[in-house]
Amino acid sequence: MIGGSSAAIDWSLFYFLAIILDIHYLLAGTISFTLATFFNYFIGITFLFDSTVRFTKNQEVILVFLISTVGLGINLFFLFLFSSWFSFDLMISKIMSSFFTLAWNFSMRNYYVFRDPTSDNKSTSPTS
Numbered sequence: 070m071i072g073g074s075s076a077a078i079d080w081s082l083f084y085f086l087a088i089i090l091d092i093h094y095l096l097a098g099t100i101s102f103t104l105a106t107f108f109n110y111f112i113g114i115t116f117l118f119d120s121t122v123r124f125t126k127n128q129e130v131i132l133v134f135l136i137s138t139v140g141l142g143i144n145l146f147f148l149f150l151f152s153s154w155f156s157f158d159l160m161i162s163k164i165m166s167s168f169f170t171l172a173w174n175f176s177m178r179n180y181y182v183f184r185d186p187t188s189d190n191k192s193t194s195p196t197s
Contacts, residue, residue, distance in 0.1 A: 074112070076167055079105035083163050094159055098148050099141065102170075106137045113178070136177045144170040 079101045086097035110133055147166035151157045157165070 075105045075109035076171075078108055079167065080160070080163060084160060087159060087163075094148065094152065094163075095145055098145055098163065098166075102141050102144050106140070106174075109174075110137075132181070133178065136174060136181075139177075140170045140174040143173055 082101035082104055083094075083097050086092045086100055087094045090097075092100075144166050147169050148162050151162035151165055152159050155162075
């Protein structure tokens with residue numbers, strides 16, 4: 070639900086900026102991705118992730134920013150690849166690039182930033 074809402078924001082803003090306002094697609098992609106990422110972070114720590122369970126708030130924000138920066142690079146790379154090299158429709162390219170970015174962003178946030186550190190100490194083997 071949160072990811073879907075973020076994707077809808079990203080895609081809608083991208084459409085408005087790139088298609089309606091005719092802003093260069095890589096700039097439009099950067100703006101839409103960044104705003105959707107802010108939305109995703111604040112909604113995510115409110116409803117999905119346990120914020121500051123592993124890191125301080127400052128560390129957490131820096132880590133999410135770094136992860137999202139890599140995610141933005143992934144997003145723009147695939148947007149460029151699909152639209153310029155493969156000549157796919159711009160919106161189709163944006164949507165397809167989002168799935169590569171989703172895999173990166175969610176896995177890094179879920180398994181690193183917001184992972185409960187006590188889950189690392191739990192043994193999965195039965196005791197005698």
